[in-house]
Amino acid sequence: MLNIDNVFSGYGNSEILHGVSLQVNDGEIVALLGANGSGKSTLINAITGFLPARGRVVLDGTDIAGRAPHQTFAKGVVQVSQMRDLFGRLTVLENLQLGGMRKRAGVNADAVKQRLAWVLELFPRLAERRAQLVGTLSGGEQQMVAIGRALMGFPRILLMDEPSGGLAPQFVQEIGRILQTLKQERSTVLLVEQNIGLAALTCNRFYILRAGQIVHEDQGSVLKAGAAELGRRYYL
Numbered sequence: 001m002l003n004i005d006n007v008f009s010g011y012g013n014s015e016i017l018h019g020v021s022l023q024v025n026d027g028e029i030v031a032l033l034g035a036n037g038s039g040k041s042t043l044i045n046a047i048t049g050f051l052p053a054r055g056r057v058v059l060d061g062t063d064i065a066g067r068a069p070h071q072t073f074a075k076g077v078v079q080v081s082q083m084r085d086l087f088g089r090l091t092v093l094e095n096l097q098l099g100g101m102r103k104r105a106g107v108n109a110d111a112v113k114q115r116l117a118w119v120l121e122l123f124p125r126l127a128e129r130r131a132q133l134v135g136t137l138s139g140g141e142q143q144m145v146a147i148g149r150a151l152m153g154f155p156r157i158l159l160m161d162e163p164s165g166g167l168a169p170q171f172v173q174e175i176g177r178i179l180q181t182l183k184q185e186r187s188t189v190l191l192v193e194q195n196i197g198l199a200a201l202t203c204n205r206f207y208i209l210r211a212g213q214i215v216h217e218d219q220g221s222v223l224k225a226g227a228a229e230l231g232r233r234y235y236l
């Protein structure tokens with residue numbers, strides 16, 4: 001589905017990714033773990049086209065490396081935006097609807113309506129607060145709007161960069177529940193996480209990035225069984 005092959009990327013003359021290869025198969029949740037500064041966000045930005053990339057980023061057979069963000073989006077690569085990219089003066093519902101406006105080719109208005117109903121079912125907390133201005137929501141609630149808005153874009157693959165980052169335990173648990181649902185629905189997700197426990201609970205497979213290179217890859221069950229040991233070995 002998504003096949004990243006020998007990708008190099010970075011900022012100006014500073015190369016951060018030194019030939020990264022990884023695969024995400026259809027219907028899989030794949031976790032990308034790594035210490036601070038290992039290059040996880042850089043890889044996400046190289047996939048979406050916010051950063052230049054050398055190498056191959058093949059989605060459903062098409063090489064999208066080096067394409068602009070709106071082009072990778074049109075192919076179905078949807079990143080959960082940072083909370084600061086939400087529209088604080090618009091309501092929850094309006095923010096979700098905006099996600100649906102940037103829908104992909106072949107998605108009709110009925111499908112968008114159904115999708116909205118599904119997202120509100122997935123996030124009962126947002127359904128209750130659908131008329132509330134996003135700027136007045138808590139950080140955890142805003143994170144849910146960001147995930148909901150990305151899901152409204154009908155992703156072929158959803159890229160999540162630390163969805164649990166900075167959230168209270170109650171919301172981390174909620175993110176875990178959402179990830180479990182996406183797994184059951186066989187959504188395809190590349191999940192960057194610092195919370196190994198959360199990643200272990202939800203991923204089918206995982207990769208560990210260190211200093212811009214993949215140093216370990218394995219099944220999710222291995223992460224579940226050996227999270228503490230892997231965490232120590234790779235400073236996670």
Ligand SMILES: Nc1ncnc2c1ncn2[C@@H]1O[C@H](COP(=O)(O)OP(=O)(O)OP(=O)(O)O)[C@@H](O)[C@H]1O
Nearest residue numbers: 011014016034035036037038039040041042043194
């Ligand atoms: N805009 C930028 N300009 C220059 N260097 C950058 C920029 N953004 C990130 N870097 C550098 O790239 C390296 C990798 O950063 P990146 O954000 O990809 O790591 P990360 O694994 O996502 O880390 P974290 O877990 O802390 O978010 C770091 O050394 C960082 O300082």
